[in-house]
Amino acid sequence: MTQTVLVTGGAGFIGSEVVKLLDAQTNYTVRVLDSLTEQIHGKNPETSYLYRSIKDHCEFIRGDVRDFDTVSEALKGVGYVIHLAAETGTGQSMYMINQYNSVNVMGLSNIFQALSLEGKENTVRKIILSSSRSVYGEGKYRCPNCGVVYPHGRRTDDMLHGDFSMHCDSCNARLTLVPTTEDSRTTPNSLYAFTKLAQESMIQTMCPAMNIDYTIFRFQNVYGAGQSLKNPYTGILSIFSTLLLDNKDINIFEDGKESRDFIHVKDIATAVVRSLDTPASNGEIINLGSGKGTSVIEVAETLKKIYGSTSNLNVTGDFRIGDIAHNIADTTKAQELLGFTPTISLQDGLTEFCRWVLGQETDNSRYEQSLAEMEKSGMFIRQK
Template sequence: MKNILITGGAGFIGSNLALKLIDKGYNVTVLDNLSTQIHGDNPEENSFLFLKIKDKVKFINGTVTSKEDWKTAIAEQDAIVHFAAETGTGQSMYEIEKYTDVNIGGTAMMLDLLANGQHSIKKVVVASSRSIYGEGRYWSDDLNAYVYPKHRTDDYMSAGDFEVKYKDIAKPLQLVATDEESKIHPSSVYGITKQNQEQMIMTVCPTIGIAPVAFRYQNVYGPGQSLSNPYTGILSIFSTLIKNGKDINIFEDGKETRDFVYIDDIVAATILGLEKEEANGEVFNVGTGEATDVITVANTLIKNYDADTNIKISGNYRLGDIRHNYADLTKIKALLGFEPKYNFEIGIRKFTEWVLTQEIKESKYEDSIAEMKEKGLFK
């Protein structure tokens, strides 16, 4: 396989993957609509992500909701890496039609063309998400079993009780790594759409002679990610607040955790999925296998920026947010030989060094919070 189509290839992950594939001798085509939420105004002249690939790929300014754009993009390709999607759990809870049309509808359109048209596609790699799990996996001493709590409800969180519950068990549950066999029960529309994308590709592709691979990415970060998009990525949100001299409002009690995975590790895993036959027909977690709480994130950023930012742990919360989730990497290590090279300390240092070289972006975070509050999702 030499010709690779990356949908959403001008985005954060896609552009980094494109450059690495080009270095390895692949021919890369990018289909992307240069969304202003990600790329800012006048993206063809000002987008850092787009400009670094502009002269190195065949670029199609189009959308995955257009059949004609898909036909143009698929022509003469050997593989598709499907990244194009609307992202952000909070925003997905009130832009439901948009998320469904792009994420599910766009994927359905691609598969319909592959199933019914002439092409040379041999493999499809899809960006799935840890969000399909909803809350992560836990161990219950009372039941002597793994359990999968439902998403948290307003009545508990409004009383300041942020930990997950499982039926009538009173003893605290023990958080453990979430593996690929864990229960799928997304707690946001975004998570539902990623579940649908993954399932459609893993179901349809084998029936038409195409090898499918799905990667359930954890929280991806690194140099080049959008510092102006207030809907995804607390590292970007907190960094922009700090650089604007604003305080940080930490939701809940600040002990909620995520698995933060550095962009270079995501790219490396994705290329393994493209190149290795062992990946065919498989679903993989991609992360670091480590859980980092939000207080640690905020304090590390403030330290690395040498800032005097104040932290407020407010008890605010967003409906649809999960409490904890981090990846079990046993499968991807065994089948693909993947090992993350960047722990949080190293990755966050490289990220903050890059941020310090960037122009300070206007914080739109307050506007996003007002929008979610208006929709009844922010408390």
């Protein structure tokens, strides 16, 4: 029997890949709810790459997850919900607090409110939530004196003096990074992370009460073709690309050694779709990442080489409040429950991403504007 899948945020970067993968399968029909925000899609969203990539693969509803009537209508006859709609900028969340709370928390609340009013008529069997590695804060480390620890974050005074390493909260010893498991302590360092953790708690509370299965995915740094080149608040690959193509210098924050766990968007979509009808994933929180860390300076150097850019890479010591030092996912659970292993290497993924970028319009003017906004709010510190 064919099931209708509602993908909120389905015209977004991750959502568009999920929609195309679902549409290629015969047992699903796809409905998308997306507001086509300017920050992601530009001033003419109907002409954006992401919207054009999915418009013929789904039933499309343009609307906001904060609009209760629109959400209620979108849920009619739906068997599954993949909830991707969210505000996603870590730095931006620290001063656009009401915006992030209203979209991320109240948006999901609207879904449950609508389902509760459906009562026995509710057809939703399962909800998939896209959460984030940001809920871990700095993640899991090992202290030579205290064993496994979950540090709260780096001290601003240390970073002002050029120390961007992690130190134990108890004894101040320098820490060693270890892969973060799903049972690790959650210590959000940003408002964005707080809203994602709030979403997780809402799912864990309401789904069992309403007899709905769920899976929560904590995504690491997702990248690939289709990543927004217009949103200056997320995605260092997009930010670096627009600067490199103009042969403009790149100011790399901190000491350049901060690292991230990159996973290709197509691998993310594969895991998400696989979880719909995999009972072993029900009621679980699952990391999705590569399990490998890559430093920011390594990423910049790789992109510069692929583009053949003459840009200078300047390590500045500047930093954003709330940014983590490192985080690498332990992916054992994804392998055991979903049989999932990423298939696209970072080198291959970056090469494909760069080829795609070369065919797109780029604009880096909003990046400096975003830094000015964060600096004005005290969330971005420039070293003198």
